[in-house]
Amino acid sequence: MIGAALAVVGRDLRLALRRPGQALQPLAFFAVVTLLFPLGYTPELDKLRQIAPGVLWVAALLAGLLSLESLFREDAQDGTLEQMLLSGQPLAALALAKTAAHWLLTGLPLTLMAPVLGIALGVPGSAMPGILSSLALGTVTLSLVGAVGAALTLGVRRGGVLLGLLTLPLTVPTLVFGARATELAIAGEGLSGALYLLAALAVLAVTLAPLAVAAALRIGSE
Amino acid sequence: MPELKAIGIRVYRGDHAVLDGLDCELGTGRCLQVTGANGAGKTTLLRVLCGLIEPEEGELWWRGSRISLRSPEYQRALCYLGHLPPLKDDLTGRENLRFASVLRSTSAPGGREAAIGAALAEVGAADFADRPTRSLSTGQRRRVALAALPLSEASLWILDEPIANLDAAGQAVVASLIARQLARGGSVIAATHQELGLPASSRDELVLGADR
Numbered sequence: 001m002i003g004a005a006l007a008v009v010g011r012d013l014r015l016a017l018r019r020p021g022q023a024l025q026p027l028a029f030f031a032v033v034t035l036l037f038p039l040g041y042t043p044e045l046d047k048l049r050q051i052a053p054g055v056l057w058v059a060a061l062l063a064g065l066l067s068l069e070s071l072f073r074e075d076a077q078d079g080t081l082e083q084m085l086l087s088g089q090p091l092a093a094l095a096l097a098k099t100a101a102h103w104l105l106t107g108l109p110l111t112l113m114a115p116v117l118g119i120a121l122g123v124p125g126s127a128m129p130g131i132l133s134s135l136a137l138g139t140v141t142l143s144l145v146g147a148v149g150a151a152l153t154l155g156v157r158r159g160g161v162l163l164g165l166l167t168l169p170l171t172v173p174t175l176v177f178g179a180r181a182t183e184l185a186i187a188g189e190g191l192s193g194a195l196y197l198l199a200a201l202a203v204l205a206v207t208l209a210p211l212a213v214a215a216a217l218r219i220g221s222e
Numbered sequence: 223m224p225e226l227k228a229i230g231i232r233v234y235r236g237d238h239a240v241l242d243g244l245d246c247e248l249g250t251g252r253c254l255q256v257t258g259a260n261g262a263g264k265t266t267l268l269r270v271l272c273g274l275i276e277p278e279e280g281e282l283w284w285r286g287s288r289i290s291l292r293s294p295e296y297q298r299a300l301c302y303l304g305h306l307p308p309l310k311d312d313l314t315g316r317e318n319l320r321f322a323s324v325l326r327s328t329s330a331p332g333g334r335e336a337a338i339g340a341a342l343a344e345v346g347a348a349d350f351a352d353r354p355t356r357s358l359s360t361g362q363r364r365r366v367a368l369a370a371l372p373l374s375e376a377s378l379w380i381l382d383e384p385i386a387n388l389d390a391a392g393q394a395v396v397a398s399l400i401a402r403q404l405a406r407g408g409s410v411i412a413a414t415h416q417e418l419g420l421p422a423s424s425r426d427e428l429v430l431g432a433d434r
Contacts, residue, residue: 007324011310018312079308086272087325088298218292222275 004089005097012101023067023105030063030110034117045122052121053182057175060110060135061142065167067106068146069153069160071098072217076154085221095213096206099147107139123186130185137198138178144202144209145170151216174201223286225250225378225409226271231280233266240266241277246428248378248411251404253420256413258430264413265305265382267430271411272302272380298326301376305383307367315342315351315358315366319373328375341369345395360387371399379403381412393419 016023037055038048075081075098084094114135115128123131149167153159181194226248233241240263248254256264269275271282273291281288289296309318319338323330330337342348347365350358358366364387371379379400385393397419400410404424412418418425 001327004325004327007321011313011321014317015310015312078310079304079306080310082274082302082304083308083322084325085274086297086300086302088294089325089327090294 001089001093004087005093008084008094008097009101009104012098013104016101016105022070026063026067026106027109027113029066030059030113031117033059033062035120038120048120049122049186052118052123052186053179055121056114056118056131056135056182057138057179060114060139061168061171061175063110064106064139064142065146065164067102068143068150068167069163071102071147071150072154072220073150076221081217082221085217091214091217092210095147095151095217096210099143099210099213102147103140103143107143108136111135111139124188126188127182127185130191131182133195134178134181134185134191134198137195137202138174140202141174141198141205142171144205145174148209148212148216151213151220154217154220174198177201223250224248224283225252225285226411227283228271229281229283231267231270231282232278233263233270233275234278241270241430244280244430248409249426250409251407251424253400253404253410253412253418253425254428255418255425256411256428256430257415262431264430268302268380268382268411268413272300273297274302299376300378300380301371301374302380303367303371303382303384305386307363308370309355309363309367311356312354314354315347315369318355318366319351319369322370323373326374328373330373330375337373338369341371341373342366344372345369345399346391361389361392364388365392365395368396368399371403377408379408379410379412381410381414383414384412385414385416385418 034055037051041051042048072081075084085091111132114131118127118131146167149163152166153163156162177194177197181191181198184191184194224247228244228246231241231244232239244267246254256267258264266275270277276291282291283289284296316338319341320334323334323338342351345365345368347362347369350362351366355363355366384396388396400418400420403410
């Protein structure tokens with residue numbers, strides 16, 4: 001089972017390497033959206049610093065959502081999803097592996113980019129560890145919640161908008177605590193409380209989301 | 223004792239019964255050829271038998287015991303090949319097969335790479351197995367996908383239109399793959415309109431929609 005799950009992660013990473021353009025799109029989107037704020041709102045760093053938490057988190061959320069639509073769709077179209085359903089392996093483990101690959105390709109690079117983009121929003125260097133840790137935890141939850149949405153909208157033609165409508169409300173707790181953690185990090189205050197809550201949400205998602213994804217994939221492939 | 227026995231399979235699409243109380247039986251070491259007009263429910267039946275579609279009614283018996291279609295033991299014993307070759311365009315044929323083999327955790331006694339090489343040679347796909355699948359023709363993809371059958375170590379093959387898009391040599395490959403599987407004591411269910419080229423003694427036929 002672990003070998004099969006690792007094979008799924010390895011295959012998805014290899015596919016992304018063969019088609020880097022597709023993997024880079026969400027990252028470029030994240031950078032562009034974030035950098036529009038100094039241009040569209042104000043170039044004053046003091047003002048930008050106040051909205052930086054919200055900007056970073058909403059942009060990361062939307063960028064992650066961009067790549068979620070194709071998470072299961074491509075596999076469903078070329079028939080490899082059926083082979084996963086019929087492999088005799090626990091489907092929840094394979095679903096978790098697919099989601100892990102999505103996080104490695106989207107959540108992790110978004111997290112690593114955020115401190116750099118934060119500079120353009122006047123975020124001080126001292127806030128970097130806080131931003132990194134809160135986004136790392138938050139994007140895990142976003143990938144998992146999004147995977148449930150992606151599996152549920154598998155049978156829907158052009159399900160991108162529906163995926164957003166389904167997924168975004170469910171990510172509100174992560175957004176609230178994540179933006180708060182970032183705000184505290186920028187202000188130089190202790191943010192462990194918010195990080196604990198983000199970690200709790202991530203653990204909850206890791207536990208429940210793969211089961212929901214597996215059930216949705218079974219229904220979607222009928 | 224039959225390898226697989228389905229009793230009273232009923233599947234609806236909306237109000238329309240695609241399969242209406244269908245019974246079928248597959249003997250060990252035999253090939254069941256499913257025929258019928260377009261829309262008679264051939265693909266639906268195959269997808270029910272491999273557990274992709276949950277029938278509204280009906281039971282399935284496998285090797286003498288009633289099973290749930292999604293039991294992992296049953297799924298590990300079967301290999302399904304739909305009418306689309308389940309291959310990733312950006313991987314080579316060999317990489318696709320390697321993934322399929324690890325996914326099913328096949329034992330591959332002589333080593334996985336050797337088993338993949340042997341399977342590719344058996345279907346005549348060794349020459350183009352290291353090219354990206356994107357660059358292969360439909361028939362070549364089909365051949366690479368067929369290599370997954372001997373590789374799967376499954377005792378039951380469920381094949382949807384296995385000889386579509388294949389040239390005469392390719393069709394002969396399918397016939398010899400099936401013949402070898404039957405000789406090994408395995409069983410095959412194949413939905414196809416065309417002749418599979420098997421001796422009548424090892425072949426049963428199920429005609430869908432005949433009573434309508």
